[in-house]
Structures are given as C-alpha cells and as structure tokens.
Amino acid sequence: FGFITIFVAAFPLAPLFALLNNWVEVRLDAHKFVCEYRRPVAERAQHIGVWFIILEALSHVSVIVN
Numbered sequence: 001f002g003f004i005t006i007f008v009a010a011f012p013l014a015p016l017f018a019l020l021n022n023w024v025e026v027r028l029d030a031h032k033f034v035c036e037y038r039r040p041v042a043e044r045a046q047h048i049g050v051w052f053i054i055l056e057a058l059s060h061v062s063v064i065v066n
Contacts, residue, residue, distance in 0.1 A: 007014045 004015050004018050
C-alpha cells in the first residue's frame with residue numbers, strides 16, 4: 001500500500017496494476033495449493049526404524065530422571 005501511495009502521482013495506473021497483480025497471485029497460489037501441494041499417499045511400514053531405539057532410550061531416561 002505504501003508503494004502505491006508513493007508512485008500514484010508518477011504513474012496513475014499503479015493501483016490498477018497492483019490490484020491485477022494481487023488478484024493473479026491469489027489465483028495462482030490457490031491453484032498451487034489445490035493441485036500441486038497434495039498430501040502424499042499413505043503407505044504402511046513394517047516398523048519405525050531407528051526412531052524406536054531413540055524413543056525407547058528417551059523413555060528410559062525420563063523414568064530415571066523422574
């Protein structure tokens with residue numbers, strides 16, 4: 001809004017172009033969110049790997065500290 005206020009005297013169409021630019025950006029971002037940024041398909045795993053060891057160690061430490 002500040003740049004529009006500054007440059008409106010030098011270029012009177014600046015607010016119109018800013019409005020068009022914002023409208024196009026909102027539409028493009030909405031399209032990206034709907035079509036490109038989808039959640040990945042869930043896949044079943046056998047185990048959680050090294051995270052089980054980390055969680056187990058953390059639970060042992062928390063029992064000892066507690």
